[in-house]
Amino acid sequence: MAAPLDLDQLNTFIAIADTGSFTRAAEEVHRTQSAVSMQMRRLEERIGKPLFEKDGRTNRLTEEGERLLLYARQLLRLNRETLAAFDDASLEGHIRIGMPDDYAERFLPEIMARFSRSNPRVELSVLCEPTPNLVHHVRNGNLDIALLTDDDVSEVVRREPLLWVGSTNHSTHEREILPMAFGRPTCSWRRAACEALSEINREYRVLFTSFSATVITAAVLSGVAVSVLPECALRPGMRVLGEHEGFPPLPDCRIGILRGRTSQTEVAEALARHITESLDNITVPLATEEAEGFDFATLSHRMRRGKRLRPSQVLPGW
Structure with missing residues (x-):
């Protein structure tokens, strides 16, 4: 039986990916830097693939490294959730979050599921407004935290x-x-749309x-x-329009x-972390015919590397 992956090595691996530097x-x-390098050598030996390649002075993930990063984040999240589920001193309280309803429909199920599993004693109040x-x-x-379209003061x-x-069915x-x-x-x-239309008369x-x-x-x-609409708001039956259509x-x-x-600083920080992790974990569905044959990790990998829908691509369903 293959030995399990070392969570401490995966934690270091994620830190390198996020900072770009050993x-x-x-x-x-x-x-120490030498200890980190040793951890990564052992992780590469365990995976059997190179995970980093030099890009000037920074360390860039290889394609295999990008794939592992997705799984590493999931494993670390699951580890935290598991420990929290058995922690008698877990967070308690009441936190108020707001977001527009188009974000809520796409992102809220993932956020709520992850947060409630890790913090079962926290009451979550949700407000949906622009x-x-x-x-x-x-x-x-009136709100402790909000997920919103960036207004230059948010993270x-x-x-x-x-x-x-x-x-899809109309012209x-x-x-x-x-x-x-x-x-x-x-x-x-x-x-943005009005300005763009005015510029082309x-x-x-x-x-x-x-x-x-x-x-x-x-x-x-x-x-x-x-x-x-942003990609996250696309629905079956919608058609993406591009430059060749004017x-x-x-x-x-x-x-x-x-x-x-x-006053609920710890709870707010925990929720902010879960929001960030949840959005990082969510991928935008590709068209059915393009998505066939790809597993979750491959689709996520393609979206992280900038894969976008082609203009006029139809979304029949997912």
Whole structure:
């Protein structure tokens, strides 16, 4: 029977991947650089593959290293969750988190599952509102933490391309005056889309305005409007529109964490860590025909290396 992987080695491996340096990783794990190097030699021997390659002065992960990193993070997370489940001194309290409903639909199940397993004695209150409202709530002490579209004061934890989307079954994007469905005027995605359309002199008319992701999704899927959404908000029946159809590139969507002042500091930090880990663990589904034959690790690896949906790629379901 093969010997199990050493969690301490995996922890050091993750530190090197995150810092890009054996020296900085050694400081993080409180070991000497020679001890860290020895750990990685043993880990490479155990895996039977090279995990690092030199890139100037930094150590870059090989393809095998990228694959191992995904599993290493999962193993360390599971280890923490297991210990927490048997810890009589585990965290207790009440924490308030907010996020827009389009993020909640995609990210909240993973966040809640991981956090509740590790912290079964913590009550979680969730508020779903647009980013400007969430910023206001955090600053006024009504929320302890929020996951929101980055407003330049938050800690960015995920980046996704912002995409033009229409319906698979309709040609709404070909209309002379483009019908659009947007969030409220304060929405950064709306501003980016309007600026892009103005720059190419494309006529458009805003038909639907709502901060509800359900409303925007319904407008797109019914074929009455085009909208802009991050990859995480794509749904079956949506079509990604690209430059060859007359739609210019849009800036990336930056998703961040905004922390408030709270007496539940330990709980808030634990939740922030689970949010970051959960978003790192979530991949955007590729089209069915492209995803066939790939396991979770391969799909995650491809997304981490910048794999994006091609324009006009149809998402029939996942």
